Amino acid sequence: PTFSLAQVRAFHHAFSTNDCSRNVYIKKNGFTLHRNPIAQSTDGARTKIGFSEGRHAWEVWWEGPLGTVAVIGIATKRAAMQCQGYVALLGSDDQSWGWNLVDNNLLHNGEVNGSFPQCNNAPKYQIGERIRVILDMEDKTLAFERGYEFLGVAFRGLPKVCLYPAVSAVYGNTEVTLVYLGKPLDG
Numbered sequence: 001p002t003f004s005l006a007q008v009r010a011f012h013h014a015f016s017t018n019d020c021s022r023n024v025y026i027k028k029n030g031f032t033l034h035r036n037p038i039a040q041s042t043d044g045a046r047t048k049i050g051f052s053e054g055r056h057a058w059e060v061w062w063e064g065p066l067g068t069v070a071v072i073g074i075a076t077k078r079a080a081m082q083c084q085g086y087v088a089l090l091g092s093d094d095q096s097w098g099w100n101l102v103d104n105n106l107l108h109n110g111e112v113n114g115s116f117p118q119c120n121n122a123p124k125y126q127i128g129e130r131i132r133v134i135l136d137m138e139d140k141t142l143a144f145e146r147g148y149e150f151l152g153v154a155f156r157g158l159p160k161v162c163l164y165p166a167v168s169a170v171y172g173n174t175e176v177t178l179v180y181l182g183k184p185l186d187g
Contacts, residue, residue, distance in 0.1 A: 006182070013049050013058070013165075013180030020045030021082035024169075031179050032063070037172025042069065042089040044081040044168035047178065052162045053137045057184040060167060060176065061130045066102050067171030070125075073098035073107075074135060074142060074158075075166040089168035096166065097142055097155045101125035106154050116144070117151040134184050135163060 003011075014030040021043035024035045033045050047058075060072045071090040075081075079095035090098030091107025098107045104122050106113040115122065125131070132145035140158040144151045167176050 009182065010180045013047055015045045015178060016048040019048070019077075019081065019164075023082065027175075032175050032177045033167065033169070034175050035169045035172065040085055042083050042085065042087050042168055042170050044071075044075075044089050044166055046075055046077075046079075046081065046164040046166045047180070050077070050162040050164035051135060051137055052160065055134070055136045055138065055183055057132055057134045057181040058165050058178055059130045059132050059181060060165075060178045062101070062125070062127055062169075062174065062176055064127070064174035065171045066125065066127070067169065067174065068102060069168070069170050070101045070174075070176075071098035071107065071168045072101065072131060072133065073166060074133075074163040076161055076163060079166070081166075081168075086170040090166055097158070098166075098168070099144060099154055101131075108155065113155070116154050132181070133165065135165075136184075137163070 015026045017026045023038040023043040024033050068086050069088050071088050073090050075096035088100050088107045090096045094109045104115045106116045134143040141153045142155040143153045
């Protein structure tokens with residue numbers, strides 16, 4: 001089979017099989033994480049490549065139940081990718097920033113930084129719905145889109161360090177797919 005440049009680039013930026021919880025595995029396609037049914041564990045994964053400059057976009061979607069906590073966002077290399085209990089692992093320390101799709105909370109440094117998107121009765125995430133994540137290392141912001149609707153900037157003042165696309169999940173046998181898109185189309 002022949003692959004487009006975009007497919008090759010996306011695979012280059014896919015989940016790292018060496019940088020994830022021992023309770024998950026990356027499927028053969030390279031883009032989908034499968035969380036094994038392990039009790040009282042929260043499990044995450046980072047991509048192979050992180051960013052310290054430029055503007056980058058990727059899509060994330062859940063292909064199985066969210067469970068009680070399902071977080072998408074970014075993490076440094078120092079952020080933990082596994083912990084005890086069912087918690088918002090991404091955003092649990094100062095090394096990661098996350099959006100919990102279950103309760104619409106933004107998380108960083110172990111604290112809730114408000115709800116997102118910032119509108120009344122924000123719709124809950126639906127399984128299979130693609131969320132576009134936009135990391136702008138020049139403006140030091142992380143923003144999200146859903147179905148071509150810009151939801152707004154979730155985090156500002158990100159540090160000038162290497163940040164990796166990441167997810168954390170708790171539900172047994174759930175699957176999460178992440179595909180790198182390249183530069184955002186809006187410029």
